[in-house]
Each structure stands twice: as C-alpha cells, then as structure tokens.
Amino acid sequence: MSRRVAVGLLMQESNSFSPLATTVATFENYFLHRGEAIFGAGFERAHIEIHGFISELRAAGVTPVPLLAAGAFAGGPLTEAAFDALVGEMESRLREALPVDGLLLALHGALVVEGGARRGDAEIIARLRRILPPDVPIGITFDLHGHITPEMLQPNCFHVGYQQYPHIDIYETGQRAARLMVDTLDGKRRPVMALAKCPMVVSAVCARTTDGGLVPVVAAARRAELSGRVLHASLFPVQPWIDVPDLGFAALVCADGDVAVAEQVAAELAQAAWNQRDQFTPELVELDDAIRIGLSSEGLTVVSDAGDAPSGGSAADSTAVLRALLAAGAERGKRLVYLSICDPAVVTVAQRMGVGASIEVDIGHYYSRSDGAPLRISATVQLLSDGRYHMRDQDMEIGMGRTVVLAVGALRLLVRTLPSFEWDVAMYLSQGLDPAAAALIFVKSPGGFRHSFGKWAQRILIADTPGPTCANMKRIPFTRVTRPLYPLDSLPE
Template identity: 55%
Template sequence: MVSKLRRRVAVGALMQEGNTFVPRMTTFEDFERYFVWRGEEMLAGYRGMRTEVPGFLSILEAEGVEVVPLTAAYCVAGGVLARGTFDRLVSEMEAALKAAGDVDGLLLALHGALVVDDQPDGDGEIIKRMRAILPHPLPIGVSLDLHGHITPLMLQPATFHVGYQAFPHIDMFETGQKTARMLLDAIETGSVPAMALAKRHMLISPTCTRTTDGPFVEFVDLARKMEAQGEAKCVSYFCVQPWIDVPDLGFAALVAGETQDLAQQAADKLADAVWAARNNFFPELCDVREAIEIGLASPGLTVVSDAGDAPTGGAAADSAFVLENLLAAGAHKANRLTYLTLCDPEGAALAHRIGIGGPIHTKVGHAFTPNLGMPIEIDGLVAHTSDGRFQIDDGGATGLWVDMGPTATIAIGAIRLVVRSAPAMEWDRGIYTSQGLILADGVLAFAKSPSHFRHSFGAIANRILVANTPGVTPPDMRRIMFRNVTRPLFPQDE
C-alpha cells in the first residue's frame, strides 16, 4: 500500500515496433490512425481496453493514487520512426511531465523495439529523457513487449522493467498491473529493485517463441520457478523483434532482484539455458503451395500463417504472393471458400466506386513494396464495402480499435479477398468477421501473423500451418540480410 503522503503518479505511453527492412518511414500520421492522446484524453480513450495503461490505472485507482496523465501514442509496427515525429511525441511527454509538478513516480508503457532513423534504441532514449526530468531517486516503472530489444541505455538509475510473460500477447493488462504494483512498492519502501541484463547474440523465430506450447515453454517455466523460489522479484525474457538491423541484437534476460549480484546470477542462468537450447528453435515451415494443397484436400478449416508479410512485424501486408499461388492452385474453383487479405489502397478505392455487386477488373498487390513483387490481375465481384474499422475482442489488445481504412471484399470465384487501404494487425478474426465473412464456411484462411493469430483463429481451426512466405518478416532467421548486427549471431553464423 502506498503511503498516504505520496499520492501522485504520472503515466505515459509511446509504443511502436520498428522494422529496419521496411523502405517507408513511420510518421506522425501513422500514429494518428490509431491514437495520440494528451492529458485527460488518455483516461477516456483507454476505457474498455485491456492493455498496459488500463492495467496501470486499475491498480492506481484502487489504491487511491492520483493519476497524472501525460501523453499516450500508439502505432502498428512499421518502418523506422522519423526523428521529427519521435521528438514531437517525446517532447510533448517531457513538457507534460515538467508541468505536472511534484509526482512520486512515473509509469511508462513502451514496446522495447522502437527504432528511430538516427537512434537504434528509441525506447532507451525515451527512458533517459524522462529520467533527466524526474528527480532521482523517484522510481520509474516500464512495461515492455516480450519482443523488445533490450539495451544498457534502458537501464537508467531507479528504473525497473517488466516484460509480458505471454505470447500470444494476452497479458498486456496484467503486465501493466504488475508494473504498477512494483512502482507503488518502490514508492512506499523507497527502494527500487536492482536490474540485471544478460544478452545472448541469438535469434529465435517468432513462430517458436509461443509461451503456450513449443520449445520456449520450458524457459517460461524456469522464469516462473526462479521467482517462486525467491531467486528474483521479476524475471522477464525478451525474444527480440528479429527484423531490426541494429547492434547487440539478440535474446535478453532482464531480472529485477533484491541485489545486483542476485539479479545478475538469475539473468545469466536464464540466458545460458536458452543459449544451450538454441538448436531447438528452428521453426516448422512449409511451402505455400503445400499449405494450399493440404487445405483444399482436408476436412474443416486450415488456417495458414503468411508469416513473411506480417504487419505486426512491420510489413506492408501488400504481398500478392499468396493470392498468386491460390489462383495457380485453383482455389477460386473450389467448392468451399478461401479467405485472405491484401493491402492495396487503389484497389479498395476502385471497389468502393464500383459498389456492391459490381464487376471489378484490376491489378492488386505490392502497392508499397514494388521491389518485392509485381501486382497481379484479378476479375471478380465487389461483395462488401466498409470503412475498415473494427474493435479487437479476441484477447490480446482487447478493446483496441483497428483502422484498415476503406476496405472492400472482392469475390474471385471461391476466394474472398479483403482489400484494405492500410496495414493493420491480423491478430483477431475481426479482419474477416467485421467484413461480413463467416469463417466456418471456409476451407482456407490466411493470417499475416507469425504466431499471435493462433489465440483467435486457433479456436476455429482444424489445423494450423506456417508458410515460409517471402517479405520483410521472414520466419526463417537465416534469410534475414543483416549488415549492422553484432557478429557472430546465431543462426546466421556457425
């Protein structure tokens, strides 16, 4: 319980996951498509969500602590963040913190893999700039995504960090709650946990970092056991966003402990255990044509990960590769439906102009990535149009509004192609159901996501396959063309 003499905690958020292989920079307008909230707008804007900041607020409000809202900005993963946009957002947060007067601590919701065009560690810079304003030793608590790129710059004085425990990310709210509880404890005791970092230069494919099943589960269990046995207060594991070409990239164990020595021992123990098992993290992938053939020949619904074009990894979600292979395999002539999405603003706009029921002949694909492939011609009927907005309700970022921009469903025989105007996360079945599509009628459904889609789509899938598709988010770590990472890097190097 926080002391009655200390009753004010500032709260801010700036979340974006970078991908340095994306040719287009992330701008302020990309954040506006999701949200940029200032001051009291935050409290109303987050209402109904189950993400980190609502987790913060639930604990602070229950303890009677005055919340001082700063700035909250969110954007789906994409290219590196332009310095001007970064400074604009961080400067607003700095100004709000300075104007807040006396506070007893600060809670920050960050991703951990934000890359600025001139700074490989945007999150570290945010923490450092906030630390420079908040008098030492007042504590800062930071929540982070499990795929954060953790660096020494983040380990500012009197600052502790808490990472998601789950992937798929269904514990954002709970992570926020845990971070807030630890902050209130630090305020009451006057003591911030010691933080220790252990890095190993290795990459684990996001298709292998699930905490529900697969090769990483034993290390999740080890982390929780270390906490239960008192070896550490909080053990976080960061499997890292692998599609950022920055120095010191790799797996990180980050531990909050009673002392620096104990925390470092725990961090090294977890990092060493993961490193020893590095050969177990090669994903089970299949060729996309094989996945299509399995789906068309099998009973029930086959859900396929188009992992190479994942917008939550920063991809533009505009690849025509899967559609081209579906047409070549005759999926449009099947007796059951196939569902997929593709980002193509001009195609969506044309479908809106034609209207529902009208014939459409156009080229779609690679609107943002002409260097990665060619558009393909399609002939179909406009089956549905919408503004492309829907709210996630299948776990993960529950309550978050997703904005795909003007969106249209085009029927190409038995194929239902959802053509949208902007990349958006494909964690939730809402990418289809919000467009009037009934997945139970399908034989194949594609999700541009390496793993998180399993939480939502797994409930209706008879089988799940991961296709080794091309793009800027390849699931095979050996296919990433790095230039700036610290070498040797496993599995890139022997």
C-alpha cells in the same frame, strides 16, 4: 495529499526492412491521446498497459497523472522529426506535471530511429530520467519482442516485460508494473535490475510461450518469481527484423534490493535459452504445399503468411499468396478460401463501383513496389465497410481503414487501406466472412493469431513466404547486427 504518479505510453515496433515510413501521422492513424483524453471512455476500454497502470494506481489510492499515449502500428523506423516531436512532447508534459512521486511508462523496446545512430527506447528513458529527481522511481513495461540494451538500465528504473506470446497479458503487465510502483513508494520493495544476453535471434514463429523451445525457459522464469528469489523475470526473444548492433535474446530480471541475485538469475535464464537454441528452428511449409493441404483436407486449415505480417512491420500488400492460389486453381474450388491484402487504390475503385459490381483491377504491392508487382484480377464487390472491429482478446476497437470484400470465384479477398493486426478472427467475422464456411484461411501473422484462430482450426501451418517479416532467420538481409549471431553463424557451445 494523494500521491501522484505520471503515466505515459510511446510505442512502436520498428522493422528495418519495412517500406512503411513512420511519422507522427502514423501514430495519429493508430492512436495519439494527450493529457486527460487518455481517460476518455472509448480509449480507456483498450486492454493495454497504460490502463493497467491507471486501474491499479486508482485501486491503491494513487492519482494517475496522464502525459501522452502514442501508439503506432509496426512499420519502418521513426523519422528523426517524429521521434523528437513525440519525445519532446512527453518531456514537456512531464515537466508541467511536476512534482510527481513516480513515473510509469509503456514502451515497446524495439523502437528504432532512422539512420540507426540513436537508440530509441534507451534515449526515451534517459531523457525522462533526467527530468525527475534521482529519488523518484520510474517503472517501464516492455513487449516480449523488445530489443533490450544496457543503456535502458537507468538509475532508479525498474522494468517489467510481457510474460506471454501470443500477447494476451498486455493489460496485466501494466498492472504488475503499477503494483511494484506502489510497493516501491510504500517502502515495501527496493527494485534493482540485471540484464544478460546471448547472441541469438529467435524466429517469431518459435517465440511462443505456450509451446515449443521457449516453454522450459519461461517455466524457469516463473519458478524464480514464485520462489521469491526475484520480483520479475522477463524474457525477450527480440523483434528479429531490426538491423541494429547487439541484437540478441535478453533476460531482464528485477530483484528486491539484491543485485547479485538479479545477475545470477538473469545469467541462468540466458544460458537456459542458449541451451535451447536448436529448438528454435521454425517448422515451415512451402506455400504450394500449404495450399494443397488446405484444399484437400477436412475441416479448416489456417495458414500463417509469416513473411507479410503487419504486426511485425510489413505493408501487408504482397501478392505471393494470391498468385499461388490462382496458380493452384483455388478460385474454381467448391470450398471458400479467405485472405487479406492492403491496397487503398483497389478499395477506392470498389467503393466507387459499389456492391455487386464487377471490377478489373491491379492489386497488391501498393507500398512494396521493390518486392514485387501488382496482379491483375477480375472480381465482384461483395461488401463495403469502414473496417472497424472489436479485438476480443485485447478488448480493443481496431481499424483496418476503408475495407472491401472481393470475390474471385471461391476466393474471398479482404482488401483494406491500412495494415493492421491479424490476431483476432473477428477481422473476418466483422466483414461477413464466417470461418466455419472456409476450407482455408490465410493470416498475416507469425504467431499472434494462434489464440483466436486456433479455436476454429483443424490444423495450423506456417508458410515460408517472402517479405520483411520472413520466418526464416537465414533469409533476413542483415548488415548492421553484431556478428557472430545464431542461427546466421556457427557458434561454439
């Protein structure tokens, strides 16, 4: 009889400072698939962890048993009702699936429940662990920005994190975890875990694995794996916009039966990260300077509006960039400038008026009214769409909700109804905006955009913009984190 491994996904990257409430409806707007629907042709093409699980299990002759795949876009902490509903459904489906030989679970690691008293991902792991017999292994994947705590190291659970940021190995991380599950069931491996942390948060701008201060630490992790000392060495610069105790950089190491080795390597990697702490100060450019450089330079300038990044939980509705562009007279320039903003009310007006119509609207701060005021603009409606496009790196269909393109002189505003990833240049291409025709493109992402947009850019700048995802760690209004915490505080060597 074929072995059976349950597979599930419950992921959201929370942001304690986001104005967006996260409910079950938030998951339904992104994706929420139950049971056999996880195998659906459309969803199964998504290049994410759970389908990495499934492909690898099937290749090994193991039957994947689908539970629940619930993914929400980054936003505010989950309501307790939403958390209990989704975790409760996962528990019920796991009980109905018994007996199983293992469980593979995709989590983010930075899921926060409102109120702050409950540790989201750790509670999910503990509740599912209690359902399974002690000898049934659980394999868990985490985003590189997960907030890893000791409570997550439940008995007979192993963990595998993303290796790359920008996140281009999401599917492959699922495959790595599934291969270890198969080897564990075959008796070839006996995974054990160790965790080491240091009191430091890293700006998402500086958390890239391709360049910057993290590179030597990543190289040390890969050497530990290639040498055979450990099975997996995962690094977690952490989601820096969650206001919770014990926030910090984590090294999470999986070894084959030898806890002492896992502990040693985890300690080495955490120390290596701490030694690099001075390399994690982001190189930020004032917004006005970024605009000046973009408008006066040859080729395309891509600017990160890091403070308003929906991939980190922002509402993506700030007018800071638009105000600065208008103040600089960018709408009167000869070259095009692209930027995006989330405003359902403006989309509704534009769609009612139709392509070619001239409209006057108040735009911006639809959700984040406490952080700023809408801006009055006059614009021409250039395009209407359903906002769907294909993210090439993730091989995944994504939706921005109903979307319009507005022209304000040389400015092109991509206005959408839903916050969504700004990682792929296809978000602009799909709406008729050719990057090759622009002098300046703003992207609401601190780092995930680089892999796609970097292929078009003559230069990339990170603007020191305000918002729930600001890149300057010293500007984040923490109240609950454990202090001291670098770079907020001075710490001894």
